[in-house]
Amino acid sequence: MSKKYAFLFPGQGAQAPGMMKDICAASRPATACLFRFSETAGEDISKLLWETDAETLSRTDRSQLAILSASLIAAAALEEVGIVPSAAAGFSLGEFSALYASGVLSFEDAVRVVKQRGIIMQRVCGSIAERSGGNPPGMAAVVGLPPEKVAEIAEAGGVYAANLNSPRQTVVSGTAEGLKKAETLCTAAGARRFLRLAVAGPFHSPLMQEAADEFEKALADVPFNDPKIALFSNVSGKRVASGAEAKQAAVRHLVQRVRWTDEEDALAAFMQSDGGSWAILEPGPGKVLSGLWKDSPWADKWTVSPCGTAGMIAVL
Template sequence: MKKYAFLFPGQGAQVPGMIKDICDAYPEARAVVDEVTKITGVDMPKLLWESDAATLSRSDNSQLAITTASLAVMAVLKTKGIEPSAAMGFSLGEFPALYAAGVLSFEDVIKVVRERGLIMQATCENIAKANEGHAPGMTAILGLPPEKVEELANGIKDAYAANLNSPVQTVVSGTADALTQIEAVAKEAGARRALRLAVAGPFHSPLMQEAADNFEKAIAGVTFNNPDKTLFSNVTGKQAENGEEIKKNAVLHLTNPVRWTSEEAVLNDLIKASGDEWELIEPGVGVVLTGLWGKSGYAENAECKAINSAESINTL
């Protein structure tokens, strides 16, 4: 029997009109959207299908929208007998992965993601006010291995390797001055490109400590169960098995890097060791993780498909 791993997309995948065709074609998907509206009080049809790109890009909107899209597609896949044996998610995507692995209930994952988005938006606004004209942010370094970028960042005050995306792509968070420095030294070290990103803040770095402190308080009363499926952690880059540890890492997640290359490697090892046929699915919106898997060198062991439209569902 074929096994499936679900790879959940993170913030930045959002687009106006996302999953509208899926919700029109599949009542199960629309039911998820309506349930999120009921839980949060946010008009999700309006947010998903009537918002412009700028509105959707706010952390308090994008995180809830992307999570809703992923869970809506999951609900449709379940009716087709497609459920994950393994789950992992990129940054925000780790939270729908926690739901997929039985760590969080549906209601809890929606409430947690809603709080996380609100907290991160507020922190980013505070950072922007405190650093008017030279706010911290993120830079993508292309053409150097992650370990080299980490080494360079370690030598610069307030520069932090934040997203280890692929063998040749790492994103660094930092103050404006630190990013200018890392861009220069990366190019000197042979980077093909250093691209300043249009993001709201220095995500996955110690500069987000305010958000981490507030998020820890927000989830204090939430139960994180031990996973009932194979689950991988952004913080460790390894399999996660203990609910309490997962809860602690959900907080550390905000100030620590996303070790995506490590997670891909561990998933690939699992696929090879199992002897089973596997297919990877990126459910919800976007194609970023499908692209990263394709460039990882592991695609020969399992194909990854982005399921982000009614048409793509029909290919399964």
């Protein structure tokens, strides 16, 4: 029985200067993907990935393009060795990598849409910061408290429970003032860590409604095909049934929470019902999703293999 693969694509915060350089050096398809991405985006993506400092790379209009390109480069290198997905999911921005991998978006549309998304979101985040006296909004991971407790504290602190990452980790999203208050409340409630994330906005919260409205207009003429493989959604935490559903979710995605724990459960249930031999890979930078999977009920049955370097791909 041939092995099947599920791809989990990372989102913002996973970026790092220099990512994918070794993969491009080792894989011609990866390099071809980089060139095609640069041509479509209208800029030299190699400079973005390899010559940009960490602070600049954390800007939403920079990091979104960088992470999408890194994930597609890693997927191209995997395809070179005969590994293609039979199921796909993406965390936050990573959902657009999954939309491409599942055939919902073309390569060119994925690049153009994400570039526009990053520009829109960066502008809205700047407006929020300006209204807050120049203090930028953002997100923070709360570790060591149950999700329901974090949601309760978030409501009291004026922030939002944005990402349900694992039973031990929930990400909150809000203004600088709101995050400061939430940190005090979470620490008092026994949180082990309140870790600010390398992102430039209060994503997956109602604070991004202006961006969602503008992004919806940007997507109006973009075709979303029905998925060719099993695709899972952050918004519903379930399998996506159609391109129309995926398009609606792409807009709602900006203001609604990431139901990652539900998505892991849905993917695991799908793989179990399929009855085949499955492996789960994380194409792109970092090891965030492999780490979150370790906290899932499915960690004993499957592990997630990071695929962010040439060495990691070589051992598969």
